[in-house]
Each structure stands twice: as C-alpha cells, then as structure tokens.
Amino acid sequence: MSTATTARARTAAPPGPATGAGVLTGTGTLIRFALRRDRVRLTVWILALLLGTLSTASNYRELYSDPADRANAAETLGSPAGLAMSGPRHYLDDYTFGAMLGQQMLGFTAVLVGLMSVLVITRHTRAEEETGRAELVRSTVVGRHAHLAAALSVAVLANLALALLLAVALPGLGIESIDTSGSLLYGAAHAATGIVFAAVAAITVQLTAHTRGASGMALAVIGVAYVLRAAGDSGENGALSWLSPVGWAQRTYVYVDDRWWPLLLCLALAAACAATGFVLSTRRDVGAGLRPEKLGAPHASNSLGTPLGLALRLHRGTLVGFGAGLFLMGAMYGSILGQADDMLRDIDQIQEALERIGGSSTAESFASMVMVVITVVAAVYVVMAALRPRSEETAGRAEPLLATGLSRSRWTGSHLAVAMGGGTLVLLLAGLGFGAAGAASTGDAALLGKLVGAALAYAPALWVTVGVAVVLFGWFPRANAAAWIVPVYAFVVGYLGQILQFPGWMNNLSPFGHVPRLPAAELDWTPLLVLTLVAAGLVWLGLAGFRRRDLETK
Structure with a gap:
C-alpha cells in the first residue's frame, strides 16, 4: 500500500516549466513554426516596403535632378503644413536626395513598419489564444512566455531583415548623397521603430481578450506617435516630436548628420514595453485579458x-x-x-x-x-x-x-x-x-x-x-x-x-x-x-x- 501510494505521488503531477529557462521552453520551435506560417506574408511586407523605398528614391533623382528644383521643394516644405506632412526643418538646410528621403519617407514608412510589427505580434499571441490553439500548445512542454517571446523574435527578425535589405540596396542605386553609412542608419531607424511598436503590441495583447481590440489599441498608439511627430515638427521648438518614436527615428537626421544615439531611446522604450508585456502576461489566464469584460444589459437592444x-x-x-x-x-x-x-x-x-x-x-x-x-x-x-x-x-x-x-x-x-x-x-x-x-x-x-x-x-x-x-x-x-x-x-x-x-x-x-x-x-x-x-x-x-x-x- 505504501509503495503504491509513493508511486502515485511521484507520477501524479509532473513539474511544469515554472521558473528560469523553463518559461521559455519551446520558444525556438514556435519561432520556426511562426516563420513558416508567415513566410509569404512577411516576404510580401518586406519586399513592398523595400521596393517602395527604392522606387521613391529613384523618382527623387528624376523629379528633382536640378538643384534649383530641390531648393524650391525645400522652400515649399518649410511651411508648418509642409513640415507636418514630411519631417523636421533641419533636413531642409542642405536638401540633397538623401535628405529628401529621410525627411519625406522615413516617417511614413516607419508607420507602415509599425503596422507590420503589430500584426505579427497579435497574430502569434492574442489570435492564437482567441482561437484556442494557444491553450492546446501550452498543454504540452511549452513555457508560459514562449508564445510572446517567439512573436517578438519574429517581429525583430522581420525588422532586421528589412533594415539589412535597405542598407544594401539603397547605396546600389548610385544616387548622390545616399551613401553606405547613411543607408545603414536609415535601415536601422526603420528596425528600431518597428521593434518599439512590436513591444507596444506585447502590452496591448495582455489588456484585451480580442485580437481586433489589441490591434486597435496598438494602432492607436502608432497614430498618436505620428500626430505628435507632425505637431512637433510644425511647431517652433519641436518638443512634441521627442515624445514620439517616429520623431526619434527622423531626428537621426539620416544622410545629413547621421546621428545614431536617438535610436537608443527606441531600444530603451522597446525593452521597457516588452518587459512590461511579459510581467502582465503572468497576471491573467490564457484566453483572458487584464481589462475586465464589460457587463452587458440584462436584455439585448432591439438592434x-x-x-x-x-x-x-x-x-x-x-x-x-x-x-x-x-x-x-x-x-x-x-x-x-x-x-x-x-x-x-x-x-x-x-x-x-x-x-x-x-x-x-x-x-x-x-x-x-x-x-x-x-x-x-x-x-x-x-x-x-x-x-x-x-x-x-x-x-x-x-x-x-x-x-x-x-x-x-x-x-x-x-x-x-x-x-x-x-x-x-x-x-x-x-x-x-x-x-x-x-x-x-x-x-x-x-x-x-x-x-x-x-x-x-x-x-x-x-x-x-x-x-x-x-x-x-x-x-x-x-x-x-x-x-x-x-x-x-x-x-x-x-x-x-x-x-x-x-x-x-x-x-x-x-x-x-x-x-x-x-x-x-x-x-x-x-x-x-x-x-x-x-x-x-x-x-x-x-x-x-x-x-x-x-x-x-x-
């Protein structure tokens, strides 16, 4: 009797991955699975962003081949409305092709990169929970944080791949002022911004039990970041732009001053948001959100x-x-x-x-x-x-x-x-x-x-x-x-x-x-x-x- 009881005690509750490296068990497998699922989706995103940037840079060379044309464009974009649509005034001091790309394209494509990153995170975390697949996977030997860690890893890899392609392809166009060092910073600015918004999505997926709600909140953050950037650049001192990751990316002054240090702000914010997302994930059940579900009326409306x-x-x-x-x-x-x-x-x-x-x-x-x-x-x-x-x-x-x-x-x-x-x-x-x-x-x-x-x-x-x-x-x-x-x-x-x-x-x-x-x-x-x-x-x-x-x- 004692031996049987001891045997049952030893086999009744196998220990799960609770602490240490165990919370990330299975992350590598989930990364490979996510990359396989998104091989077409991410390829289309990355190629579209790359080809869009390359075609725009080539069009700049054709449309503004005369320095006088670039000077006229700089004068027009120097108005508050023009700065809100494009970027900081400092780019206009020497409006080369590289400066045009940094001012007019970086803020716009950063928003698209953020959108790509948010969709990656919600697809591989909240959507998996909403459909019940995450609960099934986590019933095996998979750590508590594996899904979120895998999603963040895929988002980071996608952003780094885009950054590398931009850094290699842009100098290959042979356009004056678009050099290798500036292109490396241009690609890194995209990656840093995308990683920030991926980390923001790591928080929003903890707040709500619905994929659309998590995506909507993260996209709202992207919208606020763009509005802060636009309001700051169109103002006198530009202070509001320093509250926005998009503003930080543009203030690298790529192809003008090539400042790398604003990207440290992006990485610091991304690390803080990602850590917050992991902490919040421990405070809720699988499939649930931290924000309590709003109780409905006792009876549905006629509509x-x-x-x-x-x-x-x-x-x-x-x-x-x-x-x-x-x-x-x-x-x-x-x-x-x-x-x-x-x-x-x-x-x-x-x-x-x-x-x-x-x-x-x-x-x-x-x-x-x-x-x-x-x-x-x-x-x-x-x-x-x-x-x-x-x-x-x-x-x-x-x-x-x-x-x-x-x-x-x-x-x-x-x-x-x-x-x-x-x-x-x-x-x-x-x-x-x-x-x-x-x-x-x-x-x-x-x-x-x-x-x-x-x-x-x-x-x-x-x-x-x-x-x-x-x-x-x-x-x-x-x-x-x-x-x-x-x-x-x-x-x-x-x-x-x-x-x-x-x-x-x-x-x-x-x-x-x-x-x-x-x-x-x-x-x-x-x-x-x-x-x-x-x-x-x-x-x-x-x-x-x-x-x-x-x-x-x-």
Whole structure:
C-alpha cells in the first residue's frame, strides 16, 4: 500500500516549466513554426516596403535632378503644413536626395513598419489564444512566455531583415548623397521603430481578450506617435516630436548628420514595453485579458436582435477608427492645397500628370490626384469589412447563427451592407476634412462642396471592391486574401501610374480608373451607374456561391 501510494505521488503531477529557462521552453520551435506560417506574408511586407523605398528614391533623382528644383521643394516644405506632412526643418538646410528621403519617407514608412510589427505580434499571441490553439500548445512542454517571446523574435527578425535589405540596396542605386553609412542608419531607424511598436503590441495583447481590440489599441498608439511627430515638427521648438518614436527615428537626421544615439531611446522604450508585456502576461489566464469584460444589459437592444444591428456592433470600432483617420488625412492634404502651385511648379513630371488630369487650377488638379490615395485607404476598410464574414466563419461564430432561422444571404448581406455603407461614410468624412482644410488654405469656399462630391464619386468603385471580396468569399474562400490586390493595384496604377505614365489600359483594369477625376473633370454619371451595376452583379454572384458551398465548422 505504501509503495503504491509513493508511486502515485511521484507520477501524479509532473513539474511544469515554472521558473528560469523553463518559461521559455519551446520558444525556438514556435519561432520556426511562426516563420513558416508567415513566410509569404512577411516576404510580401518586406519586399513592398523595400521596393517602395527604392522606387521613391529613384523618382527623387528624376523629379528633382536640378538643384534649383530641390531648393524650391525645400522652400515649399518649410511651411508648418509642409513640415507636418514630411519631417523636421533641419533636413531642409542642405536638401540633397538623401535628405529628401529621410525627411519625406522615413516617417511614413516607419508607420507602415509599425503596422507590420503589430500584426505579427497579435497574430502569434492574442489570435492564437482567441482561437484556442494557444491553450492546446501550452498543454504540452511549452513555457508560459514562449508564445510572446517567439512573436517578438519574429517581429525583430522581420525588422532586421528589412533594415539589412535597405542598407544594401539603397547605396546600389548610385544616387548622390545616399551613401553606405547613411543607408545603414536609415535601415536601422526603420528596425528600431518597428521593434518599439512590436513591444507596444506585447502590452496591448495582455489588456484585451480580442485580437481586433489589441490591434486597435496598438494602432492607436502608432497614430498618436505620428500626430505628435507632425505637431512637433510644425511647431517652433519641436518638443512634441521627442515624445514620439517616429520623431526619434527622423531626428537621426539620416544622410545629413547621421546621428545614431536617438535610436537608443527606441531600444530603451522597446525593452521597457516588452518587459512590461511579459510581467502582465503572468497576471491573467490564457484566453483572458487584464481589462475586465464589460457587463452587458440584462436584455439585448432591439438592434442587436437583427443581423444588421449585430454587424454594425462588430464593425463599430474599425469604422470609427477609419472614419477619424481619413478625416484627419483629408485635412492634412487639404492644408497644403493653397501651396500646391508653388510646390509643384518646377517639377516637370508632376506638371505633365496634372495637365493630363485637367482642371481650372493647380489646386483642383492636385486634389484630383490626391483623392486616389484617400480612396485607396477607404478601400482598405471595405476589404477588411467585406472579409469579416470569413473571419466569423473560420472562428466558428457563424455556425450557431446560421443554425437558426437566419439565412446565409441575410447574414452575409448584413456585413456587406455595413462594408458598403461604411465605405461611403468614410469617403464622406475624408471629403469633409479635405474640403474644409482645402477651402481654408486656398480661400475658395466652393472647394468644400467640390471635394465632398469628388470623394463620394468613388463610392461605386468601393462597392465593386466589396463585390470582388464577396465573390472570393463565396466561391474561393481560401483565396480571400486576393481581394487586397484591388486597393494595391489601384494605388500603384492610379497614383504612381499618373507620374510614371503607365499605359492607359492598365488604369482601365481598376474600378477606380473609371471614376471621373473630380473636381478637375466634369461629372459623368454613366461610369458610376455601370460600376454600381457591376458591384450588384458581383455581390449576387458571391452570395450564390456561399449558398452552394459547405460551411467551415469547428
């Protein structure tokens, strides 16, 4: 009896990885697994950021080949609005090609690198917990901190890979003033900023039990960092910029002074945030968040009892975020409309593009060009919203709803209605911000109505984008990520193609290429009606496919 009891005591509760190196047990395996899962995703991110930077640097050499052109650009960007859109004034003292790259591109790409890093962290931590996979993995010999450590390691590796590619590729362009030492710092600034925001995400994933909430909070931090940078650079002393990791990266004054020490601030903040994330992870259960769930009302509101009301509730945070962001984006572009003539007067390729657009003034032509960028951002929202039914299906939340009397068409149609209506709303907000700021900067009050109308004219193109997404969801659900091709192609051909003079047939392949270029062009209702009919046909086709295929169940 004693021997049996002793044997049971020895085998009843095997010790788990509680302290020391045990909390990181399995980290290496999880890193390899995460890299394998993200091999395509991260490759696309890194190559897109690299090629975008290289093409921009090459365009600078072509657009500003004359020192007088660079001097004119520096004079224009020296205004508060120009500095808010670009970077610190010190870059303008000797506006070489390298200084242009550091001032105009570093702050923008740092935001994109931050976005990549946040998505890496949430994908491999909070998303794993929300789907239940983390609990399954941690039931094996895997340490408590292994998931977060692996996610941070993957984010760091991705940022270092981007930094190395930038450091090697930029000097290879052979552009004056873009040297090896400056390019090494330029790449390191991207990596340091991306690591900071990855560490910020390590905190946000501890606060909430939902992936979208964790991503939203981290992206809000990125937005605040960019706004602080913009406000500081447009002010007199720039103190606010020192509160932002984006501001720290730009204050390396890459290709001008090549200062490395501001990156130490990034690394210190990243270390502090990462350590905080690890500590907070010990204070919650797997699958839970530190922020307590808000208790709902005893009875659901009437709106939540309908498919559309539920869809609105699910999309509410994303819709509010994009609406506010596009309003601010439109206001920022509108604030420089009054200086567009002086800023672009001596840039031949831009002038040729504006002449092809037409318009009674440079401000109207430039506004038509910028409107493509604004609508592409709105297209990002509608793709996210249109693909939400697929997320609900794969997470197992669609099956209980569709097991009731709710039809597939009504359930999917509610999400599509929010995507289409929400896309139109964010266009309206962007047009209001663009028009109000543009009217103030130019002194032309009529520009407000013109730019609101110009923004809303792109609504049918957004609806076509939703239609493409729902066709993929209905017939080819595993290929639904292909819906992102529509906004990416629209940006490359619709915006860059105007400057680089791509063939006209390439623009015709995009739904955005058929929209009248208001306010420079005259309103033509025919293409808008055709796009609306195409969108309706695509939605019908996608819903028909969803009704015929099997539902992915858990």
